[in-house]
Amino acid sequence: MAARTRTVDRVELTWATNLDDYITLAAPSPDGTLLLTGSLSGRAALLDTTTGTVMAELALHDFGVLAGGWSHDGTHLATTGHDHHLRIYPAADPTHPIDVDLPGEGASVAWSPTEDLVAVAAGRHLTVADNTGTTIATWGPLPSTITAVAWSTNGLSVGAACYGGLHWYRPTEPERPEKHFAWKGSLLSIDPAPDGRWVAAGCQDAAAHIWRLWSGDDMQMSGYPAKIEHVAWHPSSRYLAIGSVGEITIWFFAGRGPQGTRPTTLDAHTRHVTDLAYRPDGQRLASGDANGDLYLWAPPKRTSPTSHANLGSSVSTLAWHPDGSHLYAGGADGTITAIATTT
């Protein structure tokens, strides 16, 4: 039974901007001034985070934008999509992108947390380029299309999720053999814990799979009613949130890990949880679902939502402003909504 919402947080819609089609990308710049956005219309744009005004239209990706992001220092940004192109922009002048041809459609982008290197999933290949568009390394073909890429928190390794497990590579040592975290199944996401101890992946077979990064030892959280597309680590790495149909579970990862423990269950959604995002201070978890319902939570202390809003369209992506003051929600109807939260 769904938990009753007792409003603790005040939420207020600040602005809404429409980008024509299903929103696939909403990423605030590290300084919080701009929001990098993209949609399946192919349109990519930079919005002012305070007003939602389009500050710059970026180059179209034919057939749709699928991913994008900012470099760690905010000096560069990148977008990719169905058109087999990666576009890298200097943030100071986002009018002349550097175009990188990819061997497949660009499904996922991740910038290194320590250097101006960007990794992109390109079909069954993983490519790493620098901010001039020069390819540093390419690996593949992997056993199937790569669904997601991520860097280890120390920036030394980049990982790719696909059918059959996670594949890790070192861009500075491209000849070094890959490290393979095997799992017989389709992995849909890859999320390293901020402290670098764990890496989690959502799975098609209604489970989340977690590995210890240093040893490759693994565990599985199974028994969910449907595939797991998104997981989210608490900034402290003490908790992992897993979203499925109608519920979110919070697993405790401090100490020896969650084995033998019971998760905290957050029960309010009525449909598939489509995205999860912890606020940067870790005090709130935002979750959105296919029904357009958006909830804020304060787990593990509270298991009922602290606030609720319905956006009128399936929530496709969530991202917090770096200072935690606003939540940005993309929708299937093409709208990006900025929501101010006061706790």
Place this chain on the structure above:
Amino acid sequence: MNNGCICCTVRGDLIRILGNLMRRRDRFDHILIETTGLADPAPVAQTFFVDDEIRSQLRLDAIVTLVDAKHLPQHLDEIKPDGVENEAVEQVAFADRIVMNKVDLVTDREADDLETRLRSVNALAVVHRTAYGKVDLDAILNVGAFDLDRVLEMDPRFLDDTEHQHDQSVTSVGIELDGDLDPTKLNDWLGTLLAEHGVDIFRMKGILALTGDDQRYVFQGVHMLFDAQPDQPWKPGEARTNRLVFIGRNLDRDALTASFTACLAD
């Protein structure tokens, strides 16, 4: 499904592509999936059974197999190494519609022989003879072959033994059985059957009468995955006849019939 056979371990590529298509504002009326000539149809069909998101937005209409009337016989006869499937036979076995093309290159007798052979592998598929690929699109699109209510339209002639040849490893087996089934026995039987022989059972369809239940149950499946639901009530005076059909490899008609008969309520 974890650590199950490969056909039950869902590959994500097709789900991801279909998911992306369904997110577009200009959603599609129909999606045609053209596999390579060597593809195993099972994982493609299973995609529509196992993923909730896909299942809620799309329905599998039919598996259409295009065959070359001139050259198919040699592929059906091809001896494969141990452990390697004969893809031509599998693709015929999985089909709901078979477009037998290039009949202009063979005699009527050769076409008849081939059609008989196709029916011996797959007694349920409808065969359309064509030249130059000219086929009425209504015959192969929007046919609803996977709709459960279409199971009720199964042609009873598939149960006619005389149409079947038993000297092939891939065949159709139809079973007709009067009487009410014990749901517990039926569940146990299906569970065991699919666990032990699911890899060999390509397609199955059925209409069942369960004891104490006024409604008919219809089901169909691909390998270990199946969909079942209650259908309309049995009509007054209508014989409560269970009908099952299997298409698959190394099917033992006598064993299937005996074990299914054992599911009858006491």
